[in-house]
Amino acid sequence: MSEETDRNTRPKASIEQRVVATKEALIDAGRITEADLDQFAHMAQDWRPENGAKVVARAWTDPDFRARLLEDATSACAEMGYAGPQGEYIVALEDTPDRHNVIVCTQCSCTAWPVLGLPPDWYKSPAYRARVVREPRRVLREMGLQLSNEVAIRVWETSAETRYMVIPLRPEGTQSLTEDALANLVSREALIGVALANPPTR
Amino acid sequence: MSEETDRNTRPKASIEQRVVATKEALIDAGRITEADLDQFAHMAQDWRPENGAKVVARAWTDPDFRARLLEDATSACAEMGYAGPQGEYIVALEDTPDRHNVIVCTQCSCTAWPVLGLPPDWYKSPAYRARVVREPRRVLREMGLQLSNEVAIRVWETSAETRYMVIPLRPEGTQSLTEDALANLVSREALIGVALANPPTR
């Protein structure tokens, strides 16, 4: 019997069963508590792309903040209260009319949790991780972002400890919007670089 | 929903159902017949490692044949009646006391069908294909063949049209054996190079 056949014929515990078994074994052994788990589950809910969107909106409206963000994004984000695990060294990547930035982690699924949130499924998919470094223009087009061939794409591979966030271009016709309204135009996808900031709704 | 999730949630036809559907669709369309399929299924049963074992036994006992085999294995095998698909260009690899040969196809699972037979599951497994080029000594050891460090291993990658067969070392104490008895000592695994020829039974 081949190894694959063997792997497929033994009865496996479901993922739900495995998670519960691990949790209960560790709690029964006194190694962790329910409260520990709740704490981290709550942290995960606090890391959200709305945080990064607020950073972007401030950078669009406050030239001094923008300068600080581009110089030292870790401090600039911390200034706004966004810091913590996977946010120890953040670098902000500013799009320009002729340069578009996009982020990937080909080797696992690293992201700047405090400003981008835990990554979405598409970011963690083997397909995105495999393809966007090699054929970014095609991948972005498939995902709905058609870039002119004049725009150079920079794909940032998050293989070490730097965590990135994209500062997308500020959309046209947003001169009169408040910082809060501007933040609403910036999706998680825009912070990763697979979408642009949304145009203002009328 | 991610692409993987999507792939896993749609109901799939079983492999048995897919095979039957294909066969019946082609037969109903008049593109192939049951007789065609029977013909190829029977060919598969005629390609067997016993063929290669007989080639090896003759090479061990007939120096002229051995010379022809090493010079042009395709003709030497055809002389014994072993020819056909995946046997268009065969090269025989003779083991020596300080050189051991082993065959793999890392990119699919090519083999010299007429002399080795259709390959066994282990030969087709991703594990064998991935590992034996990189760590042959360890793989052979795991498979039960412990080679001295003095013996150099040559791993032959069957990525083009050459098909290989290994001529293992003739075991000690086989001077009195007939060609047929010698052939019985040569397994499919020995023809691929993951085993030696067996010692004679008392």
Next chain:
Amino acid sequence: MDGIHDLGGTQGFGRIDIEADEPVFHHPWQRTSFALMMATQIVMRSHNTDEYRHAIERMHPAHYLLCDYYERVLTGTVSLLLEKGHLSREDLEQRAGGVFELAGPVADRPMADLTPQPEARFSVGDRVRVLTISPSGHIRAPKFCRGHEGTVIHRAPKFRFPDTSAHGGELRKEHTYHVEFASKDLWSDSDAANDSVIVDLWDSYLEASS
């Protein structure tokens, strides 16, 4: 194609177990799958071997790794039967009673720009280097040897060039060479001091090395 099929040197797989007295086929459907593969190429002449190998390479990586060899055989064969218009997916799925997993599409520009080599350029003893090409279509130079230097130890006859044959390109034949690479050159951390890997490579995959 830098696909999952190009497994040489990939790590993380487990043990390899030999089944004693393994039969040619474990299940009747495997025999039929094999016979269908042969009959569609030899009787129907639906597609050639290079197209067939590439169709298997185009399977989704997870499907490729998980399934039995004869399921790969069927999947590659049927993908081509559909692509060539011999069968319809709808009819097949109706007959099969469910989704029929197929290979992905051929890349837009599958062929590398390689110069045909009608005459053998290399001889036994020559040092050669494998080009660092990475076409999105069929190629039979394993990734692990690209960019590496080896020595020609045998010149084989001319064979059909798979990269073009798989994609309806110019039909051409070229010599292949058995090129020997030192294992420690291929993988820096190999402990295989004297071991080597021999790869059978077409002329136009190679360039002279000093």
Next chain:
Amino acid sequence: MDGIHDLGGTQGFGRIDIEADEPVFHHPWQRTSFALMMATQIVMRSHNTDEYRHAIERMHPAHYLLCDYYERVLTGTVSLLLEKGHLSREDLEQRAGGVFELAGPVADRPMADLTPQPEARFSVGDRVRVLTISPSGHIRAPKFCRGHEGTVIHRAPKFRFPDTSAHGGELRKEHTYHVEFASKDLWSDSDAANDSVIVDLWDSYLEASS
């Protein structure tokens, strides 16, 4: 480790679909898996992040490709809990009611022989080449950039060197550099004329290039 996890540039995957309004977790078990990963590292201090990442890399390739991200998270975490002796497989499988798929073992000699670089050797604008090392253990230089030349565009602070940290080797910190590679240098058939890939690489992965 040249494992399945090192996906950059691998071909054969399909489309990427964005789920509208995707929740942080789709199932409660994913939340628990995430919390277990954090608690075992931060509260229990069972293992470090580099060991954890490498444990996921050691999963069987088919399992890795097929399963949900949070199943990889759990599998890596639990493999280390067992390897470190915090839990027993027997107890876990009894509680789970079935086989508990785990990562494969660490390689015998997982670390490449790299010289620690306590001081930054490179500056913005320098041309560098990534070493063509291929250790069997943890390494954070993706395969697709090894052996290739690029330009340093940023120097980051010192960070713990993952290759040794993942394997109980000497604890050391080194600067990383954002190295920009032209896409067409990485993949010969790329049509990305002006595009580039930037990889964050530790000092000792690099050598000066002219």
